Amino acid sequence: MDYRAIAPGVVAVLGLGLGAASAQAEGLPIRDGLWETTMKSPMTGERTSRECLKDTMLDPQSMLEGQSECQMTEHTLQGNTLTFTMTCAGGSGTAHGRMSVDGDRGDGEIDMQFNMGDREMSMTMSWDAVRVGDC
DSSP states (O other): OOHHHHHHHHIIIIITGGGOOBOOSSSEEEOSEEEEEEEEETTTEEEEEEEEESSEEEOTTGGGTTOSSEEEEEEEEETTEEEEEEEEGGGTEEEEEEEEEETTEEEEEEEEEEEETTEEEEEEEEEEEEEEEOO
């Protein structure tokens, strides 16, 4: 499997950062307001974005909605930390992640392992977020 096959699921999880998922029954609640998220990836470098969030929750099941290449295989919510494992493209790629939200701050990372041709590759993507005020 190449990076393009695992990327959609990872983008769904990290690309949305704290903006993932509308409110669900179980997940990490995000305080309403304007959030600034900095994503760090060896593929894309560092990017910062701002998003106004209202009634938002990080929910492992809804993070992958619309992603046919990847499936969430495990997830655990413990306090303010969500950990998860997903597999992509028939199991030839995996990702293990952690996301935490505590009041006006959040962070997380995903470690991915996948095959690119005949080579096994690994990559870690991370994000940090801070609530910067009201919308």
